[in-house]
Amino acid sequence: MLSFVLFSLSRAWQGFWRNAVMSLAATATMGLMLLMLAGFWIIQTGLLAGLQFTEQKVEVVGYLQPNAQANQIEVLQSRLEAMPEVASVAYIDRDIALARFRASMTAQGREDLTRYLDSNPLYASLEVKLVDPSNVRAVGDAMRADPNIRNVINIEDLVDRVLTVTNILRTAGTVVLVVVGIIVLFIIVNTIRLAVVARAEEIEIMRLVGASDAFIRWPFVFEGAFVGLLGALLALGVLAAVADPISGFMVDFFRVLPLQFGSLTRDLVVLVLGAGVGLGVLGSWLSVRTYLIR
Amino acid sequence: MPPIGGRTIQASTAEPNLITATPPSTTRSIRSRVLGRSQDQASPERPLLVLHDVTMRYPNGKLALRDVDLVIPEGDFVFLVGPSGAGKSTLIKLLIRDEVATRGEVVLDGQDLAHLPRRQVPRIRRKIGIVFQDFKLLPSKSVWENVAFALEVTGTPRGRIGPAVDRVLALVGLTDQAQQVPSQLSGGEQQRTAIARALVHDPRLIIADEPTGNLDPLISWEILQLLLRINELGVTVMMATHNAEVVTALRRRVVALEEGWVIRDEVGGAYHRED
Numbered sequence: 181m182l183s184f185v186l187f188s189l190s191r192a193w194q195g196f197w198r199n200a201v202m203s204l205a206a207t208a209t210m211g212l213m214l215l216m217l218a219g220f221w222i223i224q225t226g227l228l229a230g231l232q233f234t235e236q237k238v239e240v241v242g243y244l245q246p247n248a249q250a251n252q253i254e255v256l257q258s259r260l261e262a263m264p265e266v267a268s269v270a271y272i273d274r275d276i277a278l279a280r281f282r283a284s285m286t287a288q289g290r291e292d293l294t295r296y297l298d299s300n301p302l303y304a305s306l307e308v309k310l311v312d313p314s315n316v317r318a319v320g321d322a323m324r325a326d327p328n329i330r331n332v333i334n335i336e337d338l339v340d341r342v343l344t345v346t347n348i349l350r351t352a353g354t355v356v357l358v359v360v361g362i363i364v365l366f367i368i369v370n371t372i373r374l375a376v377v378a379r380a381e382e383i384e385i386m387r388l389v390g391a392s393d394a395f396i397r398w399p400f401v402f403e404g405a406f407v408g409l410l411g412a413l414l415a416l417g418v419l420a421a422v423a424d425p426i427s428g429f430m431v432d433f434f435r436v437l438p439l440q441f442g443s444l445t446r447d448l449v450v451l452v453l454g455a456g457v458g459l460g461v462l463g464s465w466l467s468v469r470t471y472l473i474r
Numbered sequence: 475m476p477p478i479g480g481r482t483i484q485a486s487t488a489e490p491n492l493i494t495a496t497p498p499s500t501t502r503s504i505r506s507r508v509l510g511r512s513q514d515q516a517s518p519e520r521p522l523l524v525l526h527d528v529t530m531r532y533p534n535g536k537l538a539l540r541d542v543d544l545v546i547p548e549g550d551f552v553f554l555v556g557p558s559g560a561g562k563s564t565l566i567k568l569l570i571r572d573e574v575a576t577r578g579e580v581v582l583d584g585q586d587l588a589h590l591p592r593r594q595v596p597r598i599r600r601k602i603g604i605v606f607q608d609f610k611l612l613p614s615k616s617v618w619e620n621v622a623f624a625l626e627v628t629g630t631p632r633g634r635i636g637p638a639v640d641r642v643l644a645l646v647g648l649t650d651q652a653q654q655v656p657s658q659l660s661g662g663e664q665q666r667t668a669i670a671r672a673l674v675h676d677p678r679l680i681i682a683d684e685p686t687g688n689l690d691p692l693i694s695w696e697i698l699q700l701l702l703r704i705n706e707l708g709v710t711v712m713m714a715t716h717n718a719e720v721v722t723a724l725r726r727r728v729v730a731l732e733e734g735w736v737i738r739d740e741v742g743g744a745y746h747r748e749d
């Protein structure tokens with residue numbers, strides 16, 4: 181068994197270098213395809229994070245009656261928090277509301293007119309963050325039904341429209357990624373097939389002298405895995421090289437997003453290595469198979 | 475006697491030597507092994523190869539063999555003749571189980587090839603050495619490596635490969651060319667390499683499909699003499715050929731095919747029918 185594995189590995193190694201031009205071309209193709217796959221995957225991950233970030237901004241704001249008592253507000257707040265659709269509830273009293281309003285006016289460079297007023301014109305409010313923005317209606321209705329709530333800003337229609345757009349983008353991103361994945365699969369499998377076809381005569385001779393299927397197949401499978409591994413390292417090398425120049429842009433772009441770079445890098449390495457070796461093995465297995473079945 | 479052959483004799487004398495009257499030769503181990511095996515495994519009466527009522531129809535509907543009956547005893551030398559398209563190569567493909575007969579039985583060494591599980595096919599092929607018109611050598615490997623390849627890919631332990639390769643190269647007379655690649659060899663030498671590769675498993679049967687088709691007459695005779703010598707060592711030989719001169723001169727068994735029928739099966743025959 182061990183000698184069989186050693187035999188297959190050494191034949192794979194020989195096979196790779198005996199037709200070096202072909203093997204290196206296959207490796208380069210593999211690397212390019214994996215790079216393309218990784219690129220689309222990064223875009224898709226960023227897109228999903230962006231959409232999630234947008235959706236998390238959805239909150240239902242209910243303004244409280246000026247005469248609402250603190251204990252009534254507390255009861256309402258804990259009732260809302262108990263709802264499964266609700267992620268969190270924040271009580272914004274009138275002072276905070278005014279401070280926020282002033283801050284936003286300053287940020288926009290507009291004159292703060294509230295300082296000409298002798299009293300705070302703003303209402304206290306409850307800001308409810310949602311587990312899932314599509315539940316906006318249920319939460320809004322629950323708040324409207326409470327007598328302590330003066331009014332609820334109607335964001336339901338807006339949320340519906342945002343959700344439509346984000347869902348389209350999500351689906352489109354997934355479709356593009358899947359299509360790219362399939363293209364990559366076909367190109368890689370075909371490239372490896374070419375490398376195997378170039379050695380059809382060798383396979384033919386092996387069959388004629390009585391080599392068993394395993395002896396014919398495994399050297400090619402190992403060779404495919406080797407091409408996949410080299411291609412993946414190539415792609416990861418390119419990614420690492422371009423990571424620095426574009427990381428400034430990446431950090432700026434992704435900073436606001438709920439992205440974790442550690443897990444992004446780890447997932448990317450796993451994806452590229454897994455796809456490279458997996459497709460290499462799959463490609464050789466399928467290509468050799470056509471010569472074995474008779 | 476090449477020095478490599480000399481070493482092999484010593485190794486081979488350790489085996490039971492059934493033919494005591496013959497002078498020592500580099501090839502004794504092949505003969506003794508073949509005959510030894512035929513005594514332990516097969517009853518002396520059982521023919522090596524039996525075709526019974528064999529019909530081969532290709533998927534495209536072409537009938538390449540029709541109702542072929544053929545019995546080949548161990549040790550025979552058979553010429554398979556007939557015009558191009560008669561079915562010679564098809565018959566050979568059935569013997570090495572490259573194709574399976576549509577109808578009838580192909581029994582090699584007691585095993586019916588039609589019902590042989592796929593996993594057993596490689597083992598059957600190791601009982602047969604096959605030689606083609608176009609040599610089928612690997613261009614990037616040396617003569618030695620081409621022959622060793624047949625053993626390597628069938629899982630032969632390293633230590634046994636070297637002596638076996640040296641022995642068959644001595645037998646076909648290529649000891650001095652062992653390190654050359656096929657492109658540095660003449661056609662005859664390439665075919666001898668292919669024959670060495672076919673022999674290296676110590677097969678019971680050598681099948682040659684027009685082995686002299688690409689060679690000039692003088693070299694063809696050389697190849698034929700080599701095959702006859704191998705036959706004398708106890709290996710059954712079947713050779714498909716167009717070469718009327720050789721067939722008629724040698725007066726061996728001739729099986730003639732035409733449009734898939736066996737139209738003649740004659741011991742001591744000529745290429746063409748003589749009435």
Ligand SMILES: Nc1ncnc2c1ncn2[C@@H]1O[C@H](COP(=O)(O)OP(=O)(O)O)[C@@H](O)[C@H]1O
Pocket residue numbers: 532533534536537538556557558559560561562563564565
């Ligand atoms: N794979 C195949 N598919 C269909 N027909 C074939 C195939 N191989 C051979 N034939 C046909 O079978 C007949 C016998 O061919 P073959 O055995 O190669 O003849 P020979 O070797 O005597 O020249 C021919 O008519 C040939 O065209």
Ligand SMILES: [Mg+2]
Pocket residue numbers: 559562563564683
């Ligand atoms: Mg033919």
